[in-house]
Amino acid sequence: xxxxxxxxxxxxxxxxxxxxxxxxxxxxxxxxxxxxxxxxxxxxxxxxxxxxxxxxxxxxxxxxxxxxxxxxxxxxxxxxxxxxxxxxxxxxxxxxxxxxxxxxxxxxxxxxxxxxxxxxxxxxxxxxxxxxxxxxxxxxxxxxxxxxxxxxxxxxxxxxxxxxxxxxxxxxxxxxxxxxxxxxxxxxxxxxxxxxxxxxxxxxxxxxxxxxxxxxxxxxxxxxxxxxxxxxxxxxxxxxxxxxxxxxxxxxxxxxxxxxxxxxxxxxxxxxxxxxxxxxxxxxxxxxxxxxxxxxxxxxxxxxxxxxxxxxxx
Amino acid sequence: xxxxxxxxxxxxxxxxxxxxxxxxxxxxxxxxxxxxxxxxxxxxxxxxxxxxxxxxxxxxxxxxxxxxxxxxxxxxxxxxxxxxxxxxxxxxxxxxxxxxxxxxxxxxxxxxxxxxxxxxxxxxxxxxxxxxxxxxxxxxxxxxxxxxxxxxxxxxxxxxxxxxxxxxxxxxxxxxxxxxxxxxxxxxxxxxxxxxxxxxxxxxxxxxxxxxxxxxxxxxxxxxxxxxxxxxxxxxxxxxxxxxxxxxxxxxxxxxxxxxxxxxxxxxxxxxxxxxxxxxxxxxxxxxxxxxxxxxxxxxxxxxxxxxxxxxxxxxxxxxxxxxxxxxxxxxxxxxxxxxxxxxxxxxxxxxxxxxxxxxxxxxxxxxxxxxxxxxxxxxxxxxxxxxxxxxxxxxxxxxxxxxxxxxxxxxxxxxxxxxxxxxxxxxxxxxxxxxxxxxxxxxxxxxxxxxxxxxxxxxxxxxxxxxxxxxxxxxxxxxxxxxxxxxxxxxxxxxxxxxxxxxxxxxxx
Numbered sequence: 076x077x078x079x080x081x082x083x084x085x086x087x088x089x090x091x092x093x094x095x096x097x098x099x100x101x102x103x104x105x106x107x108x109x110x111x112x113x114x115x116x117x118x119x120x121x122x123x124x125x126x127x128x129x130x131x132x133x134x135x136x137x138x139x140x141x142x143x144x145x146x147x148x149x150x151x152x153x154x155x156x157x158x159x160x161x162x163x164x165x166x167x168x169x170x171x172x173x174x175x176x177x178x179x180x181x182x183x184x185x186x187x188x189x190x191x192x193x194x195x196x197x198x199x200x201x202x203x204x205x206x207x208x209x210x211x212x213x214x215x216x217x218x219x220x221x222x223x224x225x226x227x228x229x230x231x232x233x234x235x236x237x238x239x240x241x242x243x244x245x246x247x248x249x250x251x252x253x254x255x256x257x258x259x260x261x262x263x264x265x266x267x268x269x270x271x272x273x274x275x276x277x278x279x280x281x282x283x284x285x286x287x288x289x290x291x292x293x294x295x296x297x298x299x300x301x302x303x304x305x306x307x308x309x310x311x312x313x314x315x316x317x318x319x320x321x322x323x324x325x326x327x328x329x330x331x332x333x334x335x336x337x338x339x340x341x342x343x344x345x346x347x348x349x350x351x352x353x354x355x356x357x358x359x360x361x362x363x364x365x366x367x368x369x370x371x372x373x374x375x376x377x378x379x380x381x382x383x384x385x386x387x388x389x
Numbered sequence: 390x391x392x393x394x395x396x397x398x399x400x401x402x403x404x405x406x407x408x409x410x411x412x413x414x415x416x417x418x419x420x421x422x423x424x425x426x427x428x429x430x431x432x433x434x435x436x437x438x439x440x441x442x443x444x445x446x447x448x449x450x451x452x453x454x455x456x457x458x459x460x461x462x463x464x465x466x467x468x469x470x471x472x473x474x475x476x477x478x479x480x481x482x483x484x485x486x487x488x489x490x491x492x493x494x495x496x497x498x499x500x501x502x503x504x505x506x507x508x509x510x511x512x513x514x515x516x517x518x519x520x521x522x523x524x525x526x527x528x529x530x531x532x533x534x535x536x537x538x539x540x541x542x543x544x545x546x547x548x549x550x551x552x553x554x555x556x557x558x559x560x561x562x563x564x565x566x567x568x569x570x571x572x573x574x575x576x577x578x579x580x581x582x583x584x585x586x587x588x589x590x591x592x593x594x595x596x597x598x599x600x601x602x603x604x605x606x607x608x609x610x611x612x613x614x615x616x617x618x619x620x621x622x623x624x625x626x627x628x629x630x631x632x633x634x635x636x637x638x639x640x641x642x643x644x645x646x647x648x649x650x651x652x653x654x655x656x657x658x659x660x661x662x663x664x665x666x667x668x669x670x671x672x673x674x675x676x677x678x679x680x681x682x683x684x685x686x687x688x689x690x691x692x693x694x695x696x697x698x699x700x701x702x703x704x705x706x707x708x709x710x711x712x713x714x715x716x717x718x719x720x721x722x723x724x725x726x727x728x729x730x731x732x733x734x735x736x737x738x739x740x741x742x743x744x745x746x747x748x749x750x751x752x753x754x755x756x757x758x759x760x761x762x763x764x765x766x767x768x769x770x771x772x773x774x775x776x777x778x779x780x781x782x783x784x785x786x787x788x789x790x791x792x793x794x795x796x797x798x799x800x801x802x803x804x805x806x807x808x809x810x811x812x813x814x815x816x817x818x819x820x821x822x823x824x825x826x827x828x829x830x831x832x833x834x835x836x837x838x839x840x841x842x843x844x845x846x847x848x849x850x851x852x853x854x855x856x857x858x859x860x861x862x863x864x865x866x867x868x869x870x871x872x873x874x875x876x877x878x879x880x881x882x883x884x885x886x887x888x889x890x891x892x893x894x895x896x897x898x899x
Contacts, residue, residue: 077884078891088887092717093877200769202819264824285889352890
């Protein structure tokens with residue numbers, strides 16, 4: 076049932092308590108948290124930079140705007156309604172097909188404007204925000220994700236989570252939604268996590284519900300063949316978020332848009348620990364190595380350093 | 390950005406040592422024991438007299454209980470607006486009087502008894518033997534029973550013992566007895582009649598059964614039998630057992646009527662019983678602390694009502710420590726960080742089982758109602774307010790239902806913090822929509838488990854004694870919580886979470 080804690084420590088697995096004390100509270104200043112906890116702030120921060128984000132269509136700040144919702148949502152094309160201060164993928168409503176006034180979720184569920192309005196009013200009231208604070212709803216253009224990955228995902232956008240420590244990419248995984256996860260890319264809801272080799276972007280191994288798997292449970296695609304194109308470019312994009320935000324311990328969620336290339340979906344100041352299970356190794360040795368680096372490096376140099384040091388195929 | 394840790398550890402050390410020294414000082418100087426030790430049990434019994442007055446002068450006489458074997462009377466008081474009260478010690482009677490009264494009247498008399506095994510019975514005078522006037526054929530029947538009992542007994546007491554054995558025999562084939570029962574169906578009265586007929590002094594006395602938290606109890610009749618030497622024995626007419634039952638307090642010990650009302654009708658008396666338990670140490674200390682000094686930092690210097698409040702407040706850190714342990718060391722997920730402590734506080738009021746059943750029922754019903762509310766497209770604040778009202782409605786309904794069925798336990802659901810319950814229902818409902826029923830069960834179960842563990846810690850006699858009597862313990866708790874806040878090791882659940890990882894990759898690094 077339980078595993079020997081000394082073996083875990085020997086493998087360098089990072090635990091929740093240690094993550095909170097040693098890394099998050101030490102390297103992430105409290106005052107910087109709003110930059111990533113509020114997606115609008117993140118977008119503002121990355122405006123006019125070379126880090127691209129999904130196109131913002133509208134923001135809803137007041138209840139009165141909800142009555143005019145049909146004027147704010149795009150006339151055509153899929154879109155996403157999400158809370159600006161949401162966490163853990165809560166409150167994200169994806170509209171795949173826009174057939175106004177009828178809308179369809181990725182799983183084919185039909186939605187009317189009233190349901191979208193209800194969702195927006197829930198967001199504004201703070202149902203999904205941390206601590207139940209009043210929130211803003213944002214409407215983004217749906218990402219037209221690269222068909223390269225379509226066989227690896229069920230009804231959802233596969234995204235790539237990269238942990239950035241002091242600007243160095245330390246670990247990465249791809250999160251594939253499944254039927255069990257209801258199209259969401261959260262591992263604890265049943266999404267598949269595929270560990271990615273930092274030096275090449277190739278799949279290392281995959282897990283679902285903490286158990287190793289070799290094929291996607293819904294599409295039966297072999298997961299070992301997965302390889303992320305433009306891997307280095309993606310790592311550099313993620314590494315640059317360090318300078319932008321000033322947060323030392325950061326999770327960057329990136330999606331690959333077919334037209335616009337890698338887009339930064341959101342940043343997370345408290346990235347989860349499941350990435351270790353997906354990669355089959357612990358974070359601690361890598362974090363300790365980065366802590367020892369005193370040389371000032373550019374984002375590109377840091378990526379090269381990480382690629383050289385953190386290869387699983389060495 | 391790295392801070393030195395030693396000032397922090399020093400702070401923990403100082404807090405711990407200060408707490409320890411304060412506690413030891415209190416132990417040595419004021420001789421407050423570290424262990425809860427012996428407790429005293431006292432019973433408060435309240436008699437409620439009800440009658441309808443005749444619109445004229447009223448005089449009410451109520452028999453009062455006095456010292457007896459196993460119980461010592463501590464204090465008595467009465468509540469009755471407008472009535473004159475007199476405690477007549479000679480007859481052990483309480484007399485209420487008023488010049489003019491009309492309509493329904495309620496009078497209260499309250500007496501506290503100490504559970505005291507050293508207390509002995511007072512000798513009571515034998516009751517007068519009532520002349521029995523049995524008509525035929527009852528007289529012959531009584532005479533036959535008398536002859537039969539006389540043969541198998543030695544004295545008055547053993548005669549009575551045999552009589553009760555006969556009266557309570559399961560299969561009664563005695564024709565004579567059946568005949569007598571036709572004339573007098575009341576077992577107690579029949580027994581007294583037969584005893585008097587045999588020339589033995591006996592009378593019906595009344596007792597209250599001592600059960601904590603009972604209301605509207607009636608008196609239980611017992612029979613006292615005297616022998617020629619004026620020593621007596623008590624029999625329970627329904628079981629035939631000899632001796633005063635341990636859990637009964639004799640209210641009325643001689644022949645006089647229990648309640649006499651002049652100037653009123655429809656009179657009735659009923660009893661409520663409450664048990665208190667207090668440690669001898671705290672009783673002694675309460676006296677000591679009359680002469681207060683600043684050094685003797687103690688809750689006992691506060692008035693009684695505030696003391697009762699602090700008894701609970703000082704337990705909260707224990708609950709908080711339990712939550713810290715379960716979240717930091719175990720990794721249990723709960724809905725709302727300190728919600729379980731508040732639920733545990735409610736459990737203290739309701740008792741564990743009632744609390745668990747009540748909580749589950751309310752949250753479950755609340756979730757059903759909430760699922761309807763979610764269809765209505767309401768704003769969050771309005772929806773939660775609606776949930777609060779629903780929770781109140783549920784609680785009212787449960788109270789009424791359980792009262793109708795006769796479960797006084799059900800009334801205790803009112804102790805639950807309603808606003809907290811409403812938020813719990815709201816959060817769980819959202820959790821259900823977002824993550825499915827499994828997560829609701831995990832977090833709900835985690836919350837309940839935490840609440841039960843916190844409850845067990847907070848009701849532990851030893852812990853209650855320590856937190857209430859030693860304020861230094863609070864500092865020790867604070868030090869423990871601070872130390873826990875610095876724990877960077879694995880959580881118990883993480884050992885299971887990362888299990889597959891170790892099994893597959895053990896030995897590989899980076």
